[in-house]
Amino acid sequence: xxxxxxxxxxxxxxxxxxxxxxxxxxxxxxxxxxxxxxxxxxxxxxxxxxxxxxxxxxxxxxxxxxxxxxxxxxxxxxxxxxxxxxxxxxxxxxxxxxxxxxxxxxxxxxxxxxxxxxxxxxxxxxxxxxxxxxxxxxxxxxxxxxxxxxxxxxxxxxxxxxxxxxxxxxxxxxxxxxxxxxxxxxxxxxxxxxxxxxxxxxxxxxxxxxxxxxxxxxxxxxxxxxxxxxxxxxxxxxxx
Amino acid sequence: xxxxxxxxxxxxxxxxxxxxxxxxxxxxxxxxxxxxxxxxxxxxxxxxxxxxxxxxxxxxxxxxxxxxxxxxxxxxxxxxxxxxxxxxxxxxxxxxxxxxxxxxxxxxxxxxxxxxxxxxxxxxxxxxxxxxxxxxxxxxxxxxxxxxxxxxxxxxxxxxxxxxxxxxxxxxxxxxxxxxxxxxxxxxxxxxxxxxxxxxxxxxxxxxxxxxxxxxxxxxxxxxxxxxxxxxxxxxxxxxxxxxxxxxxxxxxxxxxxxxxxxxxxxxxxxxxxxxxxxx
Numbered sequence: 001x002x003x004x005x006x007x008x009x010x011x012x013x014x015x016x017x018x019x020x021x022x023x024x025x026x027x028x029x030x031x032x033x034x035x036x037x038x039x040x041x042x043x044x045x046x047x048x049x050x051x052x053x054x055x056x057x058x059x060x061x062x063x064x065x066x067x068x069x070x071x072x073x074x075x076x077x078x079x080x081x082x083x084x085x086x087x088x089x090x091x092x093x094x095x096x097x098x099x100x101x102x103x104x105x106x107x108x109x110x111x112x113x114x115x116x117x118x119x120x121x122x123x124x125x126x127x128x129x130x131x132x133x134x135x136x137x138x139x140x141x142x143x144x145x146x147x148x149x150x151x152x153x154x155x156x157x158x159x160x161x162x163x164x165x166x167x168x169x170x171x172x173x174x175x176x177x178x179x180x181x182x183x184x185x186x187x188x189x190x191x192x193x194x195x196x197x198x199x200x201x202x203x204x205x206x207x208x209x210x211x212x213x214x215x216x217x218x219x220x221x222x223x224x225x226x227x228x229x230x231x232x233x234x235x236x237x238x239x240x
Numbered sequence: 241x242x243x244x245x246x247x248x249x250x251x252x253x254x255x256x257x258x259x260x261x262x263x264x265x266x267x268x269x270x271x272x273x274x275x276x277x278x279x280x281x282x283x284x285x286x287x288x289x290x291x292x293x294x295x296x297x298x299x300x301x302x303x304x305x306x307x308x309x310x311x312x313x314x315x316x317x318x319x320x321x322x323x324x325x326x327x328x329x330x331x332x333x334x335x336x337x338x339x340x341x342x343x344x345x346x347x348x349x350x351x352x353x354x355x356x357x358x359x360x361x362x363x364x365x366x367x368x369x370x371x372x373x374x375x376x377x378x379x380x381x382x383x384x385x386x387x388x389x390x391x392x393x394x395x396x397x398x399x400x401x402x403x404x405x406x407x408x409x410x411x412x413x414x415x416x417x418x419x420x421x422x423x424x425x426x427x428x429x430x431x432x433x434x435x436x437x438x439x440x441x442x443x444x445x446x447x448x449x450x451x452x453x454x455x456x457x458x459x460x461x462x463x464x465x466x467x468x469x470x471x472x473x474x475x476x477x478x479x480x481x482x483x484x485x486x487x488x489x490x491x492x493x494x495x496x497x498x499x500x501x502x503x504x505x506x507x508x509x510x511x512x513x514x515x516x517x518x519x520x
Contacts, residue, residue, distance in 0.1 A: 161413035161414065162413050162414075162416070162417045163417065164414075164446060165414040165417050165418065165442040165445075166417050166418070166421060168445070168446065169418075169442065186421050187417075189420070189421070190416075190417050190420040190421055193420050194413070194416060194417075194420065226404040226425060227404065227425060228391070228402060228403055228404035229404070232401075232402040
């Protein structure tokens with residue numbers, strides 16, 4: 001759809017707006033744990049119903065204190081990373097001993113997403129922003145229309161429906177690193193079973209006061225040996 | 241033995257008595273008729289682990305954004321050994337399960353045997369397919385028959401699945417998240433009931449279309465337990481500890497209604513025997 005931009009008086013140049021996403025990543029899950037933030041995302045990017053890319057890093061560090069994870073259009077995510085790079089660069093150039101923390105980056109992203117949405121040209125992403133600064137843990141989320149909030153556990157995309165019930169039940173304050181990873185893996189396994197655009201190759205990223213670690217990609221174990229799967233038409237040949 | 245030509249008249253509904261003559265002939269030849277009281281008896285070996293089906297449902301019926309019924313029954317009776325949970329349009333689930341339940345009963349009288357789950361499955365599936373998805377009933381059918389325990393899901397367009405665990409409805413993703421992370425084989429009856437309760441509670445608290453209480457139905461070989469309102473996780477928040485009393489005015493109105501006298505009317509209609517037939 002091509003529309004005239006109202007600021008272009010007389011010039012009938014057509015402006016294109018993002019109508020629908022093309023290459024998309026699926027859910028991202030983030031939780032607060034004892035020492036900081038844990039974030040998990042798989043490495044797949046789908047082109048419609050084709051699984052086109054299988055090594056896309058959807059969780060990236062931002063500055064010294066934050067991690068960003070994105071689901072949705074990958075090109076918009078790359079654009080966001082470029083803007084954040086510029087932001088962090090300018091902040092470093094001040095050289096004043098202070099650096100942007102997760103709360104500030106979250107606010108910057110919120111303003112960016114909301115402004116784009118007001119111009120009917122959204123960045124088609126749901127972002128998870130987590131970090132630790134001066135001992136304070138922060139975990140927040142921004143959606144493509146600018147809805148933003150801060151919570152102890154967040155999930156985007158399909159994770160909203162499948163992971164959030166598990167996190168609400170089983171998250172508690174002061175999870176250890178192992179328990180946090182186990183909880184994230186439990187959610188990612190359910191997503192792997194029940195989300196059609198999920199891939200069995202995920203990365204878990206950790207951020208603490210010391211810094212960021214993004215794990216190597218690995219796969220989850222799945223179980224398919226239920227008795228009912230072995231012979232589903234027992235007793236009723238011809239049905240399925 | 242020559243048989244005369246019989247004009248074929250197509251059935252116009254009601255009962256079909258086609259086989260009566262054949263049954264009579266068989267009786268004359270000495271066949272013992274099956275009465276409705278014969279059932280096969282099975283011994284349950286004591287070394288078996290618990291084997292059966294557990295169905296669970298919430299109790300909220302919604303009309304758009306409004307809760308129309310906060311304590312409805314979603315686990316429908318199909319046969320003494322088969323129960324069916326229904327999600328979707330309430331009228332459709334009720335009507336479809338009632339229809340198939342009565343068809344199953346007639347079939348039980350006809351064959352003098354316990355109903356099988358696959359029978360109910362096929363009847364439901366063909367009914368829903370015939371209506372091409374317009375009967376908006378998504379069902380979870382479970383039961384135990386002579387061939388063992390069975391669990392099936394039936395979608396509104398008529399496709400079915402046989403699964404170890406299944407969820408349907410708006411809260412299905414929240415409940416499925418619990419099943420996928422916690423289900424394993426070899427669950428005992430109490431563990432199974434607890435898992436189903438957890439899944440339904442996950443739907444109740446994380447999905448807006450589900451709410452109120454948890455109903456459970458446990459079906460094993462030869463017996464079923466229908467636990468209506470097994471869990472009530474949403475009690476009334478504020479209840480006055482002093483109880484509730486009514487003012488004297490309300491008491492007077494109630495008494496007046498109870499004391500009303502009823503006078504019978506005189507019969508003014510005369511019945512005439514053998515009048516003329518009405519004109520058509």
